[in-house]
Amino acid sequence: xxxxxxxxxxxxxxxxxxxxxxxxPFDGLPFSSRYYELLEQRRALPIWATRFxxxxxxxxxxxxxxxxxxxxxxxxxxxIPQWCAEFAxxxxxxxxxxTVTQPYPLAALSLAVRVADEMDLTLxxxxxxxxxxxxxxGPDTLLRFCWDRLLLQEVASxxxxxxxxxxxxxxxxxxxxxxxxxxxxxxxxxLGNLPGDSRVVVVTDPALEPKLQAFWGNPxxxxxxxxxxxxxxxxxxxxxxxxRVEAACQAVLELCxxxxxxxxxxxxxxxxxxxxxxxxxxxxxxxxxxxxxxxRVLPLHPGHGPAVQAAYEDIDLGARKVVVTHWLADFSFSxxxxxxxxxxxxxxxxxxxxxIRAESQVLRPIxxxxxxxxxxxxxxIPPAAPGFTHPPLSAEEAALRRALEHADGxxxxxxxxxxxxxxxxxxxxxxxxxxxxxxxLCQAQKLRGELLELMQQIELPLSQPAFGSxxxxxxxxxxxxxxxxxxVARDTDGTGNYLLLTHKHVAQxxxxxxxxxxxxxxxxxxxxxxxxxxISKDNCLSIVSEIQPQxxxxxxxxxFLSNLPPSESRDLLNELREETTxxxxxxxxxxxxxxxxxxxxx
Numbered sequence: 001x002x003x004x005x006x007x008x009x010x011x012x013x014x015x016x017x018x019x020x021x022x023x024x025p026f027d028g029l030p031f032s033s034r035y036y037e038l039l040e041q042r043r044a045l046p047i048w049a050t051r052f053x054x055x056x057x058x059x060x061x062x063x064x065x066x067x068x069x070x071x072x073x074x075x076x077x078x079x080i081p082q083w084c085a086e087f088a089x090x091x092x093x094x095x096x097x098x099t100v101t102q103p104y105p106l107a108a109l110s111l112a113v114r115v116a117d118e119m120d121l122t123l124x125x126x127x128x129x130x131x132x133x134x135x136x137x138g139p140d141t142l143l144r145f146c147w148d149r150l151l152l153q154e155v156a157s158x159x160x161x162x163x164x165x166x167x168x169x170x171x172x173x174x175x176x177x178x179x180x181x182x183x184x185x186x187x188x189x190x191l192g193n194l195p196g197d198s199r200v201v202v203v204t205d206p207a208l209e210p211k212l213q214a215f216w217g218n219p220x221x222x223x224x225x226x227x228x229x230x231x232x233x234x235x236x237x238x239x240x241x242x243x244r245v246e247a248a249c250q251a252v253l254e255l256c257x258x259x260x261x262x263x264x265x266x267x268x269x270x271x272x273x274x275x276x277x278x279x280x281x282x283x284x285x286x287x288x289x290x291x292x293x294x295x296r297v298l299p300l301h302p303g304h305g306p307a308v309q310a311a312y313e314d315i316d317l318g319a320r321k322v323v324v325t326h327w328l329a330d331f332s333f334s335x336x337x338x339x340x341x342x343x344x345x346x347x348x349x350x351x352x353x354x355x356i357r358a359e360s361q362v363l364r365p366i367x368x369x370x371x372x373x374x375x376x377x378x379x380x381i382p383p384a385a386p387g388f389t390h391p392p393l394s395a396e397e398a399a400l401r402r403a404l405e406h407a408d409g410x411x412x413x414x415x416x417x418x419x420x421x422x423x424x425x426x427x428x429x430x431x432x433x434x435x436x437x438x439x440x441l442c443q444a445q446k447l448r449g450e451l452l453e454l455m456q457q458i459e460l461p462l463s464q465p466a467f468g469s470x471x472x473x474x475x476x477x478x479x480x481x482x483x484x485x486x487x488v489a490r491d492t493d494g495t496g497n498y499l500l501l502t503h504k505h506v507a508q509x510x511x512x513x514x515x516x517x518x519x520x521x522x523x524x525x526x527x528x529x530x531x532x533x534x535i536s537k538d539n540c541l542s543i544v545s546e547i548q549p550q551x552x553x554x555x556x557x558x559x560f561l562s563n564l565p566p567s568e569s570r571d572l573l574n575e576l577r578e579e580t581t582x583x584x585x586x587x588x589x590x591x592x593x594x595x596x597x598x599x600x601x602x
Contacts, residue, residue, distance in 0.1 A: 065202065295321065478551070506539065
């Protein structure tokens with residue numbers, strides 16, 4: 001077996017002069033010239049020195065577990081999966097395919113694209129990925145990248161290892177809930193007792209190596225050597241800036257003015273600040289008198305979708321890249337040619353509080369491990385591998401948005417936006433003119449198609465779309481109240497300060513809410529149903545629609561009103577319930593008839 005692996009490893013790296021004879025062992029086709037270009041870059045990665053050691057340890061590990069420890073940017077996430085595919089190929093894929101987990105869906109997608117390119121294979125065929133609402137795999141897929149939460153669902157449902165022969169748990173230092181649960185389930189299952197000859201590869205940062213070594217019972221460890229280049233020296237600002245975005249932009253402009261070589265990576269806490277920074281830099285770099293072309297400003301965050309691949313593309317070889325990101329790039333993304341890192345030292349994370357059923361947006365300093373990972377990004381290592389996007393920027397954009405708003409609130413406005421998007425032919429320019437997220441609307445279109453297909457499979461009745469009709473308005477309100485009765489708030493004093501019924505927090509409507517953007521005199525609805533509530537500096541209610549308290553009394557389950565904390569709103573709802581009960585004794589309540597009809601699926 002060892003000789004087969006070594007022979008395969010030699011075959012996967014022929015010289016360009018042998019391209020006419022060299023054949024890709026995964027699809028049987030000759031290697032392209034692109035393969036050899038990327039092969040030279042791969043050989044320059046720090047992890048390449050451990051190639052044969054890793055393959056030998058993967059074959060001979062007595063426990064079936066191999067721990068790989070290396071710094072960010074060393075090439076672990078792109079090379080380890082390829083070597084595992086070579087290992088599985090040498091065994092004829094008898095035990096199953098190779099599955100690689102990532103803590104973020106966007107990282108799984110990006111790595112699948114990069115690895116398919118490096119292996120000279122077709123994305124969606126031999127190399128694929130599985131993320132929420134998108135499964136780009138097929139019967140011929142040999143190497144699959146997936147979100148760790150999806151794999152956890154598969155393992156829990158099959159009560160075994162699933163359809164994989166080698167499992168790579170990447171970025172274990174992120175300590176996601178799904179990754180930790182997967183490791184616990186696999187350790188308790190004891191791989192040697194499972195059918196077949198499965199292998200598990202755990203990839204981590206050196207900071208978590210001792211804990212993982214103890215957890216897995218001293219498995220075989222492969223250490224990735226430190227990459228070339230001097231260790232970057234941090235430079236600290238003497239004064240903490242009051243405006244992080246402005247300070248980051250100024251630092252980038254200073255680097256551009258000095259014409260210091262290399263790309264720039266900027267870390268800011270939130271997606272909102274990332275977008276603000278990108279817009280500001282795009283405006284300010286144009287008037288600079290630079291020798292070469294102006295820098296390319298690229299955002300990198302989950303909301304940007306597949307477009308993040310632009311950070312890896314070299315469209316203009318003479319242009320500097322300025323990539324603006326947040327915690328997503330701490331470990332999951334290794335960007336090419338980064339020589340300068342501008343770090344705010346902060347991150348904005350959503351922390352769920354089950355007592356109040358809400359997520360808190362916590363702005364906090366990053367950990368020492370994160371700070372070190374960000375600092376090492378500046379080494380210059382070769383490349384390893386739905387709604388409005390912003391407030392209206394002009395009166396014209398504001399007018400176009402206002403035409404899409406619906407009188408019933410944000411939920412109906414979102415439906416109206418989607419209907420207009422479909423009528424426009426899913427035009428990206430149409431979205432940009434209105435400040436709409438084109439990628440999110442495309443995802444909504446795809447998701448709706450999947451839901452429609454599922455309804456047809458289970459033979460649920462469908463009706464012709466009737467959005468805007470009076471019956472449809474009532475059906476939509478009933479569906480929202482029936483599902484989100486726990487997410488109701490009341491404006492007790494008419495000033496826009498909403499008291500949440502379930503835990504008596506005070507919140508305001510989001511600046512993106514349609515009730516806030518209406519022309520004066522704008523009226524705040526007294527009772528609202530909201531989709532999400534975030535505890536932040538503004539305590540915002542997002543995606544809000546007005547409801548009637550009578551409908552809440554009719555449709556909410558009996559235990560809801562009984563368990564509400566004492567408040568004026570609870571007393572009012574109880575009074576309405578008593579009135580409804582008294583009237584139902586004499587005759588059938590008209591409101592019961594009105595609200596009791598079954599919703600029509602469209």
